[in-house]
Amino acid sequence: MTEAWVTLATNDGYAQGALVLAHSLREARTTRKIHVMVTNQVSSGVRSLLSEVADAVSTVDVMDSNDAENLRLIGRPDLGVTFTKLHCWRLTQYTKAVFLDADTLVLQNADELFEREEISAVADIGWPDFFNSGVFVFKPSQETYKALLEFAVTNGSFDGGDQGLLNAFFSDWFSRASSFRLSFIYNMTSGLFYSYAAAYKKYGKTVKIVHFIGSQKPWHTGPGSSHQSEHLARWHSLHGSHVAKHTEVAGTQLVHVP
């Protein structure tokens, strides 16, 4: 019975996120494995940094056409990044796993998530009948992987991303028992407008995982961000103490977005 946190980085920018995330999991003293999926666009220097903090780094390739489903995908290159995330279901060396977007950050130990079943997730603040696909509990399974690909090729994704696809596939999430519904403290997404300051003031200290949604990522330098500054500060603190000096050596840095 091996359980793991799983994340994904398809380039060196998101890999900076994955590095900080992995270090945040270590600082929170998780007892579970950390698995990072990368594509071959991630430079080898950054990959070896990932290997130092993660238990496993595997390379995934969407368009490898190893099987019939992937062959069909070649006709849908638009779904590329979406499909890359689906590869997490192939990690059947784990009996259960929690996927974390590379733009999430663990503030406190959240190992209790492994008590939940597939598919457990947090309501999306944009349309709360759907779950946000930045944090979800799942059970790796080759069959589910194939069913997801089949579904995706047939139906596409209503938002062009993995969130639309996963919500359409697990469409009964909203009407399931409350155990499949995770508290907002496991995927606190914040926006500029209406973030319920009073609730944050009262419950902010209980937050365990934050998620830097949107086009502004913590590894982007440049004009202001829409995220809670204390969480951004925590990200940069981990980045500064564990990541920056190594990634500079590896020849990659924060991404400047003008």
Added chain:
Amino acid sequence: MTEAWVTLATNDGYAQGALVLAHSLREARTTRKIHVMVTNQVSSGVRSLLSEVADAVSTVDVMDSNDAENLRLIGRPDLGVTFTKLHCWRLTQYTKAVFLDADTLVLQNADELFEREEISAVADIGWPDFFNSGVFVFKPSQETYKALLEFAVTNGSFDGGDQGLLNAFFSDWFSRASSFRLSFIYNMTSGLFYSYAAAYKKYGKTVKIVHFIGSQKPWHTGPGSSHQSEHLARWHSLHGSHVAKHTEVAGTQLVHVP
């Protein structure tokens, strides 16, 4: 077995909202009663307009000190407006009711809400472990009213409003069965930032009740609004055809906010 939609207006501004809301319920051909609670700050002209479209208009007064709970309230004037909403639980002439904020608008018949039980509501997009208190199904009951007042006087409200109070009182809402969780189509709140455009594009047509949260209300004229313009347009269309000419006669108008 009489069931009713209930709303509240403590001044002529919110009363414009209540008027439009009541007309929107009529246009959606509801089979339930419409009940408007007003305070005596609402001018008599507007009150009589409300009587024309609603089945019942009742006057509520928070600080009437008719009973022990209200007496204790006199020490907490800050909770005034919050407590006014609680009066809906005293409408025991109805076996079940749905409270609608005066800044909501019904786009399509939503009478099926009366099949739900207390307390059914929609997740709040600011902190989705809590429900938004702009739309909720409840069962009028003198006992619940007293328990709510007692609770409020003892605990206050963490956000200073009815939403914090009701969420603290009905604190098991998040972990209840899914039938207590209403779809976002029954209380579509929209923000400027991250409103999940793809979900709105796909499911926007299914929305039945919209809610103009925030400080900008549809009856405010002046600088731009943060709300979906098609919904604002619908509000102004109902206001123009049913409300404006009468409220002008009654001596009240849209509120100019500089």
